[in-house]
Amino acid sequence: MRAPELRARVVHANQELVRHGLVHLTWGNVSECDREEGIIAIKPSGVSYAELTAESIVIIDWDGKTVDGDLKPSSDLATHLEIFRNFDGVGGVTHTHSTAATAFSQAGKPLPCFGTTHADHFFGEVPLVRELNEEEVAEAYEENTGKAIVEHFQNAGLDPLAVPACLQKFHAPFIWGASAMDSVKNAVALEMCCDMALKTLSLNPDAQALPSHILRKHYLRKHGPGAYYGQG
Numbered sequence: 001m002r003a004p005e006l007r008a009r010v011v012h013a014n015q016e017l018v019r020h021g022l023v024h025l026t027w028g029n030v031s032e033c034d035r036e037e038g039i040i041a042i043k044p045s046g047v048s049y050a051e052l053t054a055e056s057i058v059i060i061d062w063d064g065k066t067v068d069g070d071l072k073p074s075s076d077l078a079t080h081l082e083i084f085r086n087f088d089g090v091g092g093v094t095h096t097h098s099t100a101a102t103a104f105s106q107a108g109k110p111l112p113c114f115g116t117t118h119a120d121h122f123f124g125e126v127p128l129v130r131e132l133n134e135e136e137v138a139e140a141y142e143e144n145t146g147k148a149i150v151e152h153f154q155n156a157g158l159d160p161l162a163v164p165a166c167l168q169k170f171h172a173p174f175i176w177g178a179s180a181m182d183s184v185k186n187a188v189a190l191e192m193c194c195d196m197a198l199k200t201l202s203l204n205p206d207a208q209a210l211p212s213h214i215l216r217k218h219y220l221r222k223h224g225p226g227a228y229y230g231q232g
């Protein structure tokens with residue numbers, strides 16, 4: 001069996017989605033890539049999180065071909081691949097239909113940065129990525145979803161490592177990070193920020209975005225060369 005440690009990390013990260021309440025049924029998947037080996041490990045399609053084993057994880061090459069594993073990979077594989085191929089430094093991708101983040105997707109709203117909880121994880125608004133048109137859906141739905149995400153970040157000049165998530169209109173969030181587990185942590189943070197934002201807006205529909213000097217302070221004390229948060 002190829003890449004046993006990578007497989008074990010991907011099993012653990014997928015099961016963490018359940019522990020954090022981010023998935024119901026099988027509505028979510030996590031992958032991790034090994035850029036040196038040129039492989040991606042991803043959850044198999046339709047398998048329950050409790051039944052996941054290292055053997056059940058599917059190993060894919062950079063072209064999307066299965067190189068090790070008996071099961072079919074997650075149907076969202078092609079979206080994960082587009083993110084890995086185009087966002088340097090991303091090592092893990094998570095997709096869920098977590099309730100609060102999906103509510104923003106369905107409402108067609110980006111997630112404003114309303115406070116420091118958000119600023120600790122995302123350097124500003126989490127963007128809304130457009131829905132696909134009829135041809136894009138018919139041609140290659142999952143691959144074109146990934147292309148729409150990449151296109152949005154490129155056109156907006158957004159750094160995918162500083163804003164490691166997006167909300168796709170009519171769909172749900174896609175989240176990434178340095179590893180599978182890091183992308184799950186960002187997925188937890190996104191869901192909490194969306195939940196807080198819904199409550200913020202219900203208390204005050206005119207709530208202001210966090211002033212940029214506080215946004216910068218909170219983001220940069222945890223990220224980048226001047227970071228000083230934690231024991232690192």
Ligand SMILES: [Zn+2]
Nearest residue numbers: 095096171172
């Ligand atoms: Zn989905």
